[in-house]
Amino acid sequence: MKLRLLIVDDEEDVELLFRQRLRKMSRDGQVELDFAFSGEQALDLLQQSAPPAITLILSDINMPGMSGFELLEKVKRDYPGLKVMMISAYDDHEHEKKARTLGADDFIPKPVDFKRLEERLHSLAEM
Numbered sequence: 119m120k121l122r123l124l125i126v127d128d129e130e131d132v133e134l135l136f137r138q139r140l141r142k143m144s145r146d147g148q149v150e151l152d153f154a155f156s157g158e159q160a161l162d163l164l165q166q167s168a169p170p171a172i173t174l175i176l177s178d179i180n181m182p183g184m185s186g187f188e189l190l191e192k193v194k195r196d197y198p199g200l201k202v203m204m205i206s207a208y209d210d211h212e213h214e215k216k217a218r219t220l221g222a223d224d225f226i227p228k229p230v231d232f233k234r235l236e237e238r239l240h241s242l243a244e245m
């Protein structure tokens with residue numbers, strides 16, 4: 119199964135980073151990448167494609183406007199089948215616990231360990 123990822127982060131540099139680091143998986147047709155630079159923009163993108171073509175959201179937590187936690191809550195309420203992975207510079211138990219309580223499927227600290235992320239994406243793609 120091809121994974122369609124929506125990466126949400128207010129730092130626009132992440133687009134280049136993810137495009138570079140996931141280049142092999144993209145080239146092999148295993149993933150397709152979409153980007154949003156705010157929670158609001160992410161929700162707009164999801165609404166444009168009903169049923170959502172996105173299979174997995176990877177979201178930053180700390181963003182101006184809608185936080186990653188707010189986005190997570192709305193996505194889990196409106197698109198319960200969609201998986202959400204939180205990515206955060208706060209690598210601490212409290213943030214991870216809150217993310218899991220709100221329904222996050224996974225929690226990855228920043229800077230992203232792309233080798234580990236790829237392994238997780240491969241196992242999701244096999245589901």
Ligand SMILES: [Mg+2]
Binds near residue numbers: 127128129178180
């Ligand atoms: Mg941020």
